[in-house]
Amino acid sequence: MSTSVALPKQYDPSEVEARWLRFWLENGYFHSDESTATVPFAMTLPPPNVTGSLHMGHALGSTMQDILIRWRRMQGSNAMWMPGTDHASIAVHHLLERDLKRREGKTRFDLGREAFLERAWAWKEKSGNRISEQEKLMGFSLDWQRERFTMDEGSNRAVREAFVLLHEQGLIFRAMRMINWDPASETVVSDLEVDVVEESGHLWELRYPIVGGGEILVATTRPETMLGDTAVAVHPDDARYTALVGKEIELPLTGRRVPIVADSFVDPEFGSGAVKITPAHDPNDYECSLRVGLPVLQVIDRVGKMCAPAPEKYVGLTTEQARKAVVADLEAGGFLGEIKPHKVPRGRSQRSGAVVEPMLMEQWFVRASTLAGPAIAAVQEGKTKLVPEEWTKTYMHWMENIRDWCISRQLWWGHRIPAWYCASCAHITVAREDPTACAGCGGAELRQDEDILDTWFSSALWPFSTLGWPDKTRALATYYPNAVLATAPDIIFFWVARMMMMGLHFLGKVPFRTVYLTAIVTDENGDKMSKVKGNVIDPLDVVFGATLDAMLARADAENAPEVAIKGIKKNFAKGVPAMGADALRFSLAALNTSGRYLRLSLDRVEGYRHFINKLWNASRFVLMNMDGYDAARFEALRANRGGWSLADRWILSRLQRVAAEVDAALEAFRFSDAANAIYQFVWHQLCDWYIELAKPFLLQGEPQDVARTTRRHVVQGVLASVLEHTMRLLHPFAPYVTEEIWQKLPKPAQLPESLMVTVYPRGDEHLVDVEAERDMAQLQEVAVAARMLRSTYGVPPAQTVTIEVRARPPALRALVTEHQALIEHTAKLRMTLCDFDSAPPSGAAKAMVGGELEIAMPLGGLIDPVTERARIAKDLGKTDKEIGGLEKKLGNADFLAKAPPDVVAEQRARLAEEQARRGRLQEALELLSQGGAEGA
């Protein structure tokens, strides 16, 4: 038997969350077993960068994943959620090298490869698991025993295996290509890592003297590259230049002579129709040089400075300095024509921000076009579905136009390329184990390729490398393919597409059945959160709270710029209140509609914190009233349906409906629909109505009053049971508060130790009570109408009013009579039932419910005829408008002939109701005019 439990009036998440997190972890509830026979449901967490800390994008994505995994686990699936972190090659370099520069004034080259890597590992050991700790605090039920890292032994082995296999198959190769060079990080970056921005620059016109007389005009946005020119090209059909093709020009400043060539890529309409050709530093020019057969002269080096064979005086200058010098010298020599402002697209490295230099270099590539085929087919055939579906086009478009993927990087932190060059022959040995001899000539003098692999190479293998591949493990057999991958749309190309290609290639199966693309979290103004703008809402600040001073101190420690400090002061003037993980999680779910962006503001989260608190207090109320309750006895009463009221039947029916709604919504990844359905149920059905209706029955009566005691027991049981099931429904969204409440609720003995391993409710159609829902809805309308009259006339709460209810249909009369107490309690007044055709007292305020029930509130002299007339006239106006529309529709022969019969019948019924309503309202208005005249 249960006794009352007292809870604090305000919910304090901090203590509760820490306690249950420990409990879940200690009891291994997050762990999954690949040998379990139940249906597997596996997901892989997109591994965050080891450099990172949890940001709102992670919080959103991971909350949606945790909702799915907790939901499926409760449904009985073998739910596995794989955690891990990514070594994030460039990001780590960036961070460590910046630090090295600041503290010791050194570069990574001063330190050397080995020493640098030592530091990197030390740093990783020290701060690499910070983000995992943060994920735990959010309540994410990741299977921590499986936690992996993209540079751990298993991943290393998978990377080697994949590289070697692809190389054997000719899908990885080494080639001289035009690549994107980041001179700040001194590495190649892939096409995806370059952001092209249109910047304002200039178009310089250069006048190249032709050998033998005359000149030819060329235009360029990068005059400094002329030092590497090896030709001038014109269109072969351009009559202006036909005679010049084959002649040479005297390339200013260099003393070189280069030919005038014809190539059809030249647009005769642009500028002069002649273009300078710099094969080493422009992709177009390089292509042209291949077609025409021109030498390639590299005049810009790895750090973005001019180098030989550029003339001595320019060597060592940055491209920017060189530009000034070259322009000045050209001008001095009379080689400069017009200079016009011009928009130039400029590629910048995403990570370093440096202007990317197109360079011709030998690098390793993945032949993506071959791998893309199956990845395209799999999506076309629906083996993998993208949700929301719109993203399919984006994926397809990119895949169909995919280019070879440059995978080598001139960095140190990462997977070193398993290729060895031989001192005595040209053979390149690619091997799983470090070789001791050249596979070509047997020579012993081998040198391993200095480069490492693009971080995304190991990420591409992640869905199966984490499950033991290349070994054929039980885990791989059970959890591959994953059920769902949830990630942000900005890494569809970087990651999703590449996992699809690699997964299909190595396993012959798609890596996941559904890709759920999350929204991008922005601030309340729709701006992307950025540290520079100072508008970043840190998820853990929301959970634990943060003062403005603490936020500023943190920004200062990160050397945030002045604008960021200003932004923080403006956006977080009062700091961030502590709201708990549940409030944040629920907010993210409730605001996550199918749009591409999710605007988050602290106000919104605060609103949902109110919801958590509301739930807390409703539970408090229930627990305060559980004296003498016995769950077993209730189950017996439930079996024979003894003593059930309309309200009991109604709330239980509503519970079934909300469970069905949540189930359907989660199946369709409609998280906001699911969250809002629960919100609506808890607040507006359970709290606003059922708990209010329960109150009178919870009062302790005389023990010998058996009927009353039984009734009380039923109400207690309904409350406890509905609340218990509500906790289950809500648990994936707000795991902590629901566990806390659930543990305290009186409940049948056979349930497990934790809410998170109970069975998730599914809506049961048989338990939906249509009649109870319909009756309850009508009674609610009556109560609401009565409250409206009361509120309109400002009847003081202390004043007892008796309303008169007039209803025409006998069933409605019976319903109202039977549930008089319900109406009186919820509208806080007394009521009498009168004959429909009897006249209400003069000076009564009136309201209609539908067309056949009227409420009259006698107010004696208190009624204000002006207010009342205006109110009723407005109501009448609306009704007239409705009738007008309906009559027009029903008067239309086409409508009657072509619309489905049920629609026609429905419209007829509505018309009848509206007409009845109009009659009654008109009467009221007339009566009021007489009464009003008398009164005045």
Add this chain to the structure above:
RNA sequence: GGGCGGGUAGCUCAGCGGCAGAGCGUCGCCCUUACAAGGCGGGGGUCGCAGGUUCGAACCCUGCUCCGCCCACCA
């Protein structure tokens, strides 16, 4: 230059052929013993513009317009 998404209440967004909705904000009344982080009630919309299809359009089609985003080697 191509492609994608969006314009619905003051704000944020659902609805995507059959009575225009929610949350928040706003206004009025109320400390009614679960909750003032609360209760009750009210007001608020030519569904971006113009055509078309349909018995019927916020919803489907066409054009226009404005706002985002992604892709693209034009000097």
